[in-house]
Amino acid sequence: MSDRKQVLVAEDSSVIQNLTKKVLQFQNYDIHSARDGQQVLDMLKQKDYDIILMDINMPKMDGMECSRQIRSMDDEKKSQVPIIAITGNASNYSEEDFEKVGMNEYIPKPIDFDRLVEVVNKYAQ
Secondary structure: OOOEEEEEEEOOOOOOOOOEEEEEEEOOOOEEEEEEHHHHHHHHHHHHOEEEEEEEOOOOOOOHHHHHHHHOOOOOHHOOOEEEEEEEOOOOOHHHHHHOOOOOOOEEEOOHHHHHHHHHHHHHH
């Protein structure tokens, strides 16, 4: 089994998903992708991740509701996984909104990939 850290990228844009994947694979992370919040929950039931990068605006279930549900999971390890919000609508939310649903930090779009690597390295220890 790999000792590489497992990153779940929850993002409905395939362009952002692919760019994020390439940047983080270069940093030696194993990347898994989900296109909506329900898929994130389904994947999290099957596997542990070291960090989740969570888009806010996704179909089926948005990132805010998905984060709320993750934080209410019975499995302590899964419920405490670091969640980083990624959003193009940061002005519609306050840091307090992200904190209320249990997100650890947020990165605005367009994504600064140097900042992304810095944040992932900080939380995926």
